[in-house]
Amino acid sequence: MISGRRAAREAALLILFGVDAQRLTEPEEALLAFRDNFREDTDVLLAIYAGEVALDNPKQFSKALRLLADDGPRWAFVDRLVRGVMGHVTAIDEIVARSSLNWKLPRMGIVDRNILRLAAFELAFEPDVPSRVTLNEAIELAKRYGTEDSGAFVNGILDRIAQDLGRV
Numbered sequence: 001m002i003s004g005r006r007a008a009r010e011a012a013l014l015i016l017f018g019v020d021a022q023r024l025t026e027p028e029e030a031l032l033a034f035r036d037n038f039r040e041d042t043d044v045l046l047a048i049y050a051g052e053v054a055l056d057n058p059k060q061f062s063k064a065l066r067l068l069a070d071d072g073p074r075w076a077f078v079d080r081l082v083r084g085v086m087g088h089v090t091a092i093d094e095i096v097a098r099s100s101l102n103w104k105l106p107r108m109g110i111v112d113r114n115i116l117r118l119a120a121f122e123l124a125f126e127p128d129v130p131s132r133v134t135l136n137e138a139i140e141l142a143k144r145y146g147t148e149d150s151g152a153f154v155n156g157i158l159d160r161i162a163q164d165l166g167r168v
Contacts, residue, residue: 004074009118009137012081013145016114019086027083085121092120099160111146112153119158123167131167135159 011034019030085092093105096116105113119138122129135158142150162168 005077006137006140008074008077009081009141011078012085012118013111013114013141015078015082016085016118017110019082020110020114025086027086030086031079031082081118081121084125085117088121088125089117092117092124095120095124095161095164096157099164100157103157109146109150112142112150115141115146115150115154116157116161119154120161123158123161123165131162135162 015030015034018024018033024030096113097105100108100116108116115138118141119134122134123131126134135155138158139151139155142154146154
């Protein structure tokens, strides 16, 4: 089954996508919207777990749901990621802009932009997360949710960011 941290990163990406699309500014508002609406939507949960959780297996589905429960460690990670990205978005956008040659942030696809923000936050502000893990997770998210070129695009920019931050 998909790891709890990967599920948390996917949930954080969904939340940040909503933040960007709706131009939300308060992390609490974004987190509550996800918690109150999307997390109870089985289609969203099944999408997050990439078909690795079956609705017809209540024990497996219940375990997957608990990974994103309000009091669980994975929800704490979602919360930390979303609040971290939103709290440092200006600095993160500057980091991404310096490393994305020929691509201004507004020109990037909303999915790619938010994957880059999420990973740049981890690289810049979460030193306990190994950079290779951050890069691999971001590339997988890009392949899954972006265009056919998103994986290579995200990989190229994040490699530069990791080098600039001394996280190689």
